[in-house]
Amino acid sequence: MVRSGEGAEKTALRVVMQGMSRRAFLRCFGVVVLPRISVQAKAILPSRQAIRRRIRWVFTFVNPSGVALEAQHFWCYLPANVPLVQSLVDIESSAPFQLLEDEFGHRVFAIEFDRIQPFSGKVVTATATVEMAPEATANLLEEPGAWLAPERFIESDHPLIRTLAQELKGDSSPENSARAIYEWVRDNVAYAGYIEEQRGALRALQERRGDCTEYADLVVALARSAGIPARSVGGYVSEWDFTPKAQDYHNWAELYISGAWRIVDAQKGNWLPVSGNYITFRIQRDSLPSPVGDAHRYRISDGLQVRW
Template identity: 35%
Template structure:
């Protein structure tokens, strides 16, 4: 009997029901093996190997300080001072380290904003205290792709961003182009030419004010660009911070507002007051991503806030 014939004869001893059982077992084993490979990251690594990782290559250090004063003749047993630190991570910024002259707590929100909280205990009558802060950053000239969460929030109207106003919606329709980038560029050029800078305004006025009055400061430029983008279906948001082309000691007069719009899985900078569009990302130090949200309980203050009767604070220049 040939070997071939022997193998044929041996198959005759495997019943159809046993064949079916063996097939099920083999399939189950293959499924378990595939699940283990996926869980262990073998397949995931292969699928994500070609996706670029976030890169921040330019080192930048900023320093800033505040003077806290007790203006009374009484000992103040307890007070609180809060100020913004650079955002933990944005498409162009990674905050690596924060140091301060006094102990502090870091308060964060879901946007990556970081607030430093200092407890002021047993502040002597007419006493002064200087709080100094140093932050080490890594910056990128081009935006990285990072998790952006739900973009719907950045399409909705809110206080100072009246993207649902008929006049703004009509202008957004006129400026709409073939791609989000082209539309954002049209909006940027229009806002830069439409609004005249009239110096610092103490109170926020908003997008509609800038649209109707054709004037404002950097904040109104930011709000109008953001509102027109949202009215045109492009996610956009306001940013507060500083422009630092090199290591810098921050000054109160240097605080600035600009905007970001979202396209191609990235947030892109747009500073219509300074005529900077989609470039120089490494120079924009983000101290706060602005959002009207319960997750930002401290409201819209730009630089600092102090609590404690008789306590005053100022940012040093």
């Protein structure tokens, strides 16, 4: 599924700088680069063990109006850098771009067009190479509290969610509690197909229906309420190199159990699946220091349209 950029904040890039020092802004958002860059990232595994995927985009930008568009911007998420799990190795594009990064490891592909003539368009191709661990890798969680607190759409402190979480938790270990949460959400929430608005965990529990986002949010909220660090993640699931499509965008939960972040995908019915098939693009947080804003995949200037 997809959350398009249409609902994101349509403000200029300078808004991202509010509340940030100039040094912090520059550290987060990098500099202009050439049409190809090899990302200097530490290998997560010996090359013979790592899984590599090549991801290719063909972006078609269109000005559908009779007025020229000036200073047009486009931002979209690339595969994120997740310590010991996933690393963006290389990105190349047919047009100059910026590669932006925030404190959560998100990578953003940014393009600016000086001018697009009326009723015309531009095509930009891009290819990314990402390296992934084939299975969950043990790592120390330095700030577990950050993944236990309630957030927007993750209403882990609501009485309804707390009551159910305690019922599912019982006297079980975190692993058994996580399995009970996964099975309850898998068996009690009906898949409703794509839903444009993100509804959150509480509404998913009350209505017992939703799309992959609601499944993920409810698993995360129940896990946090049961004392298990958890996060909602968005990206793509693929065993092969691929071209991302809107309808293939997917959200899942990751729970920190047995010393590692482990995938729990209640909507697809996947309990602790192969990590290397799940490619993380976005980790959900209340506030992200990113020009993509609240959008799940991309953000674009008013007037300009994009297809891929």
